[in-house]
Amino acid sequence: MTQDPSRPLPPLRETVRAHGLSASKALGQNFLFDEQLLDRIAALPGDLAGATVFEVGPGPGGLTRALLRAGARVIAVERDARCLPLLGELSAAFDGRLTVISDDAMAIDADALAGGPYHIVANLPYNVGTALFTRWLEPPAWPPLWRSLTLMFQLEVAERIVAPVGTGAYGRLAVLAQWRSNARIAMKVHRSAFTPPPKVMSAIVHLTPGDQPEGVDPALLSKLTEKGFGQRRKMLRQSLKGLPGAVEMLERIGIDPTRRAETVSVAEWVTLARVLGGQST
Ligand SMILES: C[S@@+](CC[C@H](N)C(=O)[O-])C[C@H]1O[C@@H](n2cnc3c(N)ncnc32)[C@H](O)[C@@H]1O
Numbered sequence: 001m002t003q004d005p006s007r008p009l010p011p012l013r014e015t016v017r018a019h020g021l022s023a024s025k026a027l028g029q030n031f032l033f034d035e036q037l038l039d040r041i042a043a044l045p046g047d048l049a050g051a052t053v054f055e056v057g058p059g060p061g062g063l064t065r066a067l068l069r070a071g072a073r074v075i076a077v078e079r080d081a082r083c084l085p086l087l088g089e090l091s092a093a094f095d096g097r098l099t100v101i102s103d104d105a106m107a108i109d110a111d112a113l114a115g116g117p118y119h120i121v122a123n124l125p126y127n128v129g130t131a132l133f134t135r136w137l138e139p140p141a142w143p144p145l146w147r148s149l150t151l152m153f154q155l156e157v158a159e160r161i162v163a164p165v166g167t168g169a170y171g172r173l174a175v176l177a178q179w180r181s182n183a184r185i186a187m188k189v190h191r192s193a194f195t196p197p198p199k200v201m202s203a204i205v206h207l208t209p210g211d212q213p214e215g216v217d218p219a220l221l222s223k224l225t226e227k228g229f230g231q232r233r234k235m236l237r238q239s240l241k242g243l244p245g246a247v248e249m250l251e252r253i254g255i256d257p258t259r260r261a262e263t264v265s266v267a268e269w270v271t272l273a274r275v276l277g278g279q280s281t
Contacts, residue, residue: 028125042066158203228261
């Protein structure tokens with residue numbers, strides 16, 4: 001599982017310099033070079049020896065190296081073709097345990113690529129991070145094929161994911177992340193850890209699938225929260241008006257329609273989705 005000592009890898013910064021790789025703002029590139037920090041991140045999913053990991057945006061491969069050092073088989077999707085030669089060297093150094101796919105992660109079916117249980121670990125590009133995250137949370141079949149998500153977000157986004165009901169950060173992302181998963185902020189990462197440093201602080205969210213409440217259509221829950229939080233300052237009777245039966249159903253399950261979305265607990269959203277989907281409470 002260890003790297004071949006006859007082909008030692010030069011330090012990450014040196015490799016990046018040798019390849020003349022500069023960070024592109026358009027691609028959301030903020031690189032991590034601190035190998036100790038990267039090893040701590042790679043340890044968050046638990047023992048990765050022999051496990052499959054899907055990584056979005058390996059860039060110069062700092063996190064990828066740490067995942068490979070931890071013994072994982074890594075499938076990495078990178079949109080920036082400039083990173084490919086460097087990642088190719090990494091694959092060779094770790095006996096082909098790294099597969100690099102040159103594509104947009106939004107166009108990739110990670111389940112099909114992994115072909116079995118896998119972990120998702122990524123320092124996500126901010127421009128597609130939330131879209132990928134909600135996609136991973138929304139499959140109809142549960143538990144999903146992925147066993148854990150270990151994802152770097154801007155701190156503000158991480159706080160929205162774990163926010164409790166009634167707080168300013170509580171919204172659609174919190175409900176989707178919490179109704180059938182266990183999410184926590186595993187680590188805060190100072191902006192100075194990145195090259196170049198972003199304007200804001202970051203944090204790593206660790207999430208594992210939990211039990212799924214019965215009789216709830218994930219697509220309906222997604223739609224309800226989209227409407228509800230789309231107009232979060234409005235009363236539910238106004239924000240949910242466009243969804244047939246939703247407002248009447250609120251009264252039936254004891255949710256006052258004059259409340260706002262941010263006061264509705266995850267359990268209450270789940271109940272609403274269940275009864276609206278035609279199941280019994
Ligand atoms: C924040 S950087 C992280 C780089 C590296 N993993 C690290 O931690 O140093 C995000 C990476 O995602 C890549 N990226 C941006 N959009 C992407 C997309 N749609 N699909 C795949 N990779 C993407 C960028 O090129 C960049 O390498």
